[in-house]
Amino acid sequence: MNKKTIRDVDVNGKKCLVRVDFNVPISGGIITDLNRITGALPTINYLKEHGAKVILCSHLGRPKGKFNYDYSLKPVADELTKYYGSSFKFASDVIGEDAIAKVAALKDGEILLLENLRFHGEEEKNDKDFCKALSVFCDIYVNDAFGTAHRAHASTAGIVQYGFAPIAVAGFLIEKELEIIGGALENPTRPFVAILGGAKVSDKIGIINNLLDKVDTLVIGGAMAYTFNAAKGLKVGSSLCEKDKIALAGELMEKATKLGKALLLPVDNVIADAFANDANRKIVEGDIPDGWQGLDIGPKTIAQFSDVVLNAKTVIWNGPMGVFEMPNFATGTEAIAKALSQAKGNTIVGGGDSASAIKNLGYADKVTHISTGGGAALEFLEGLPLPGIVCLNDK
Ligand code: AMP
Numbered sequence: 001m002n003k004k005t006i007r008d009v010d011v012n013g014k015k016c017l018v019r020v021d022f023n024v025p026i027s028g029g030i031i032t033d034l035n036r037i038t039g040a041l042p043t044i045n046y047l048k049e050h051g052a053k054v055i056l057c058s059h060l061g062r063p064k065g066k067f068n069y070d071y072s073l074k075p076v077a078d079e080l081t082k083y084y085g086s087s088f089k090f091a092s093d094v095i096g097e098d099a100i101a102k103v104a105a106l107k108d109g110e111i112l113l114l115e116n117l118r119f120h121g122e123e124e125k126n127d128k129d130f131c132k133a134l135s136v137f138c139d140i141y142v143n144d145a146f147g148t149a150h151r152a153h154a155s156t157a158g159i160v161q162y163g164f165a166p167i168a169v170a171g172f173l174i175e176k177e178l179e180i181i182g183g184a185l186e187n188p189t190r191p192f193v194a195i196l197g198g199a200k201v202s203d204k205i206g207i208i209n210n211l212l213d214k215v216d217t218l219v220i221g222g223a224m225a226y227t228f229n230a231a232k233g234l235k236v237g238s239s240l241c242e243k244d245k246i247a248l249a250g251e252l253m254e255k256a257t258k259l260g261k262a263l264l265l266p267v268d269n270v271i272a273d274a275f276a277n278d279a280n281r282k283i284v285e286g287d288i289p290d291g292w293q294g295l296d297i298g299p300k301t302i303a304q305f306s307d308v309v310l311n312a313k314t315v316i317w318n319g320p321m322g323v324f325e326m327p328n329f330a331t332g333t334e335a336i337a338k339a340l341s342q343a344k345g346n347t348i349v350g351g352g353d354s355a356s357a358i359k360n361l362g363y364a365d366k367v368t369h370i371s372t373g374g375g376a377a378l379e380f381l382e383g384l385p386l387p388g389i390v391c392l393n394d395k
Contacts, residue, residue, distance in 0.1 A: 001170075001175060001178045001179050001182065001395075002394055002395050003169070003170050003175075003178065003389065003392045003393065003394060003395065004168075004169040004170070004392065004393040004394070004395055005169050005170045005171070005172070005175045006043065006046060006047060006142055006169055006170070006171055006172070007046075008169060008395065009140055009167055009169055011047055011050050011051070011052035011140060012050055012051040012052065012108070013051055013052075013053070013108050014052055014053065014139040014140050015052075015053045015055060015103065015106075015137055015138060015139045015140070016047050016052040016053065016054055016055065016138075016139070016140045016141075016142050017055045017057060017134065017135075017137050017138035017140070017141050017142065017159075017165070018040075018043065018044070018047070018054060018055065018056050018057070018142040018143075018144055018171060019057055019058070019141075019142070019143045019144065019145045019148075019155045019156055019388075020036075020040045020043075020044075020056050020057070020058050020144050020145055020171075021036050021039075021040070021058060021144075021145035021146070021147040021148060021173075021372065022036055022037060022040070022056075022058035022060060022073060022076045022113075023036065023058065023059055023060050023061065023147065023148075024036050024037060024060070024075075024076060026060075026075055029075055030075070031075050031076065031079060034079065035372075036147075036372070037076060037079055037080070039173055039372060040056075040144060040171075040173065041083070042172045042173075043142065043144045043171035043172045043173065044056070044111060046172070047142070048084075048087070048109050048110075048111060049109075051108040051109055052108070052109070052140075053103075053106045053107070053108060053109075053110060053112075054110070054111040054112070055103060055106070055111075055112050055114065055137045055138070056111065056112065056113045056114065057094070057113075057114045057117055057134070057155050058073065058076075058113075058116070058117065058145065059116060059117045059118040059123065059148070059155075060072075060073055060076070060116045060118070061116075061118070062118065063116060063118050063119055064118075064121070065118065065119070065120060065121025065122075065124075066119060066121075067115075067119045068119070071116050071118070071119070072115065072116060073090070073113060073114075073115055073116050074090065076113065077090035077113050080111070080113060084111055087109065087110045087111060088110070088111045088112075088113070089102050089106070089110065089111070089112045089113070090112070090113050090115075091103075091112060091113065091114050091115060092115060093114075093115050093119075094114050094115050094116070094117055094119060094120055094134075095114075095120070095130070095133040095134060095136075099112075099114050099115075099137070100136070103136075103137050114137075117153075117154070117155050122154060123153050123154045123155060124151075124153050124154075125154075126152055126153055126154050126157070126158040126161075127154060127158075128158070128162055130154045130158075131154045131158045131159040131162050131164050132162070132164055134154060134155060134159055134164075135159055135164035135165055138159065138164070138165050139167070140165075140167045140168075140169065141159060141160055141165035141167065141168040141169070142168075142169055142170070142171050143156065143168070143169075143170055143171065143174055143388050143389070143391075143392060144170070144171025144172065144173045144174055145173075145174075145388070146173055146174050146177045146371070146372050146373040146376050146377075146388075147351070147372055147373040147374065147375075147376055148373075148376065148388060149174065149373065149376045149386040149387070149388030149389050150373070150375055150376040150379040150380075150384070150386045150387070150388070151387065151388065152387035152388075156387065156388040157387040157388050157390075157391045160391040160392070161387075161391055167393065168391060168392045168393050169392055169393060170389070170392055173372060174388075174389065176369070177369075177371060177372065177373065177377075177380075178389065180346075180348060180368065180369040181316070181348060181369070181371060181377065181380055181381070182380070184314050184316060184346060184348055185214055185380075185381070185383075188214070188215075188313070188314040188346075189313035189314050189345065189346060190216055190313055190314070191216040191217060191311065191312050191313055191314075192214065192215045192216050192217075192312065192313070192314040192315075193215060193216065193217045193218075193219060193308055193309065193312040193314070193315045193316075194211045194214075194215045194217075194218050194219065194315070194316045194317075194318075195219040195220075195221065195305065195309065195315065195316070195317045195318070195319075195336060196208065196211075196218070196219070196220050196221070196222075196224065196318055196319050197220070197221040197222030197224065197225075197318070197319030197320045197321045197322075197333070197336075197354075198222045198223070198224060198318070198319030198320060198353070199222065199223045199224070199240060200223070200224065200240075200242060201224045201227045201228070201242050201245045201248070201249060202242055202245055203378075204224065204319070204378075205245075205248065205252075206382035206383075206384070207318070207378060207381045207382045208220075208252055209252070209255075209382075210381065210382050210383040211316075211381065212252065212255055212256055212259060212261055212263075213259070215261065216261065216262065217261065217262040217263075217264060217308055217312075218256065218261060218262070218263045218264070219264045219305055219308060220263065220264065220265055221266060221297050221301070221305065221319075221320075221321035221322070221332060221336070222319050222320055222321055222322065223239065223240035223241075223294075224319070225265050225266050225294075225297075226239040226240060226241040226288075226294055227241050227242045227245050227246055227249045228249045228252075228253065228263075228265050229265055229266070230243075230246050230249070231246045231247070231249040231250040231253060232253070232265070234286060234287055234288075235287035235288055235289070235290075236288050236294065237271065237288035237289055237290055237291065237292040237293055237294070238290070238291065238292065238293045239269075239271075239288055239293040239294040240293070264304065264305065264308065266294075266297045266298065266301040267285060267286075267298070267300050267301050267304065268283055268284065268285040268297070268298030268299065268300045268301050269283070269284060269288060269294035269295075269296065269297060269298050269301070270282075270283055270294070270295055270296040270297070270298055270322065270328075270329060270331070270332075271283070271284055271288050271289075271292040271293060271294050271295065272292065272293055272295050272328075272329070273291060273292055273293075275293065275295070275323075276326070277326035277327060277328050277329070278328075281295075281328060281329075283298045283299065284298075285298070285300070294322075295322050295323045295326070295329040296321065296322030296323065296328075296329040296330070296331055296332045296333075297321045297322060297332035298332075301332070302331070302332055302335040302336075305321075305335075305336060305339070306335055306336065306338075306339035309336065309339040309340055309343050310339055310342060310343050310344075312343060312345045313345040313346065314345055314346045314348075315340060315343060315345055315346070315347050315348065316348045316349075316350065316381065317336065317340055317347075317348070317349050317350065317354050318349075318350030318351075318352070318354055318377070318378065318381065319350075319352075319353065319354060320332075320333040320353045320354065320357065321333045321335075321336055324353065324357060333353075333354075333357050334357065334361060337354075337357050337358050337361050337363055338361070338363070340358065340363065340366075340367050341358070341361075341363035341366035341367060342366075346368050347367040347368045347369075348367070348368055348369045348371070349367055349369070349370045349371065350371050350374075350377040350378065350381065351370075351371045351372065351373050351374035351375075351376075351377045351378075352374040352377075352378075355370045355371065355374075358370060376388075
């Protein structure tokens with residue numbers, strides 16, 4: 001990785017403003033998934049152990065620029081108090097009197113969490129004065145929020161872009177994302193396979209384009225596949241198919257052929273006579289008849305795709321193979337998740353639905369890496385520069 005991390009700077013006695021992703025699910029005041037909190041602990045612990053004054057900041061939900069108790073980070077603060085006891089403090093505002101006083105009183109090795117950054121509309125607007133006010137808490141800026149690294153907000157990039165934080169480095173979570181996903185894209189052990197699914201080709205054109213240059217095999221499932229199958233001249237019935245993208249799908253297939261890359265599409269599908277779990281369903285190869293829609297990949301396709309995954313040395317998976325929210329059409333997605341969990345190669349799961357599928361099926365510890373960023377992971381796979389990463393100091 002060519003960006004500096006917290007290991008590359010002397011943090012002892014310094015105010016380290018750490019942008020973390022504590023955008024956790026909260027129901028009735030209870031945090032229902034602690035992953036984002038536990039994920040930040042290695043960076044926090046390192047800074048604490050090395051004598052930094054650790055000032056954590058994050059957004060939570062969409063409070064639309066004003067204080068709203070429902071979006072307070074207080075439940076996160078209560079959780080962190082369990083880990084750090086009296087060395088952990090919580091400020092009731094972001095850049096106000098309480099935050100200023102608590103930062104001033106913070107001792108080396110202590111941790112302070114600021115209130116929800118998005119209680120200020122200036123955060124998402126990347127407002128210069130807001131960046132300046134935040135920078136008072138910052139000798140060293142640390143970004144460890146991969147999930148928001150694709151956003152140019154005040155706390156994710158602006159504070160550095162405006163020149164208020166000359167020392168800007170990555171935390172361990174971002175370092176891991178860049179090393180594993182970046183490493184796979186730049187220098188994969190081959191064969192390198194990408195599996196893409198989900199609803200729309202239009203959302204993933206950039207990713208398909210970028211990955212075609214890098215992978216040996218590109219596998220396409222989910223509703224996206226029907227736009228490609230339509231481009232091959234197959235009938236797709238009433239499946240989700242983007243008519244205005246059929247020509248483009250054809251061009252992408254031509255690109256694959258020119259580059260000598262394999263582009264695999266479903267050879268059979270589970271089709272239904274309605275978009276419902278209890279619809280009539282059957283398995284067909286090739287054309288999908290009128291009045292029927294493809295809602296999952298079929299058994300032959302599952303066998304073929306699984307085989308490709310099992311024989312790959314590097315696999316990146318993003319997007320479900322079917323309407324996995326309905327149990328009758330979840331088989332394809334579950335089978336691909338299983339194949340990843342059994343593959344011997346380097347297995348990487350992009351965020352979002354595929355990450356949920358892997359976790360819900362209990363395979364989380366059987367894959368190499370599950371990305372913590374949905375949108376950020378997609379933009380990274382697309383080869384786009386992420387503002388929250390570009391702004392960090394080069395090594
Ligand atoms: P995306 O956000 O683009 O990754 O798409 C995820 C969504 O694609 C999920 O909600 C799936 O239900 C949906 N999806 C996957 N396959 C199909 C399909 N064959 N028909 C309709 N929707 C699908």
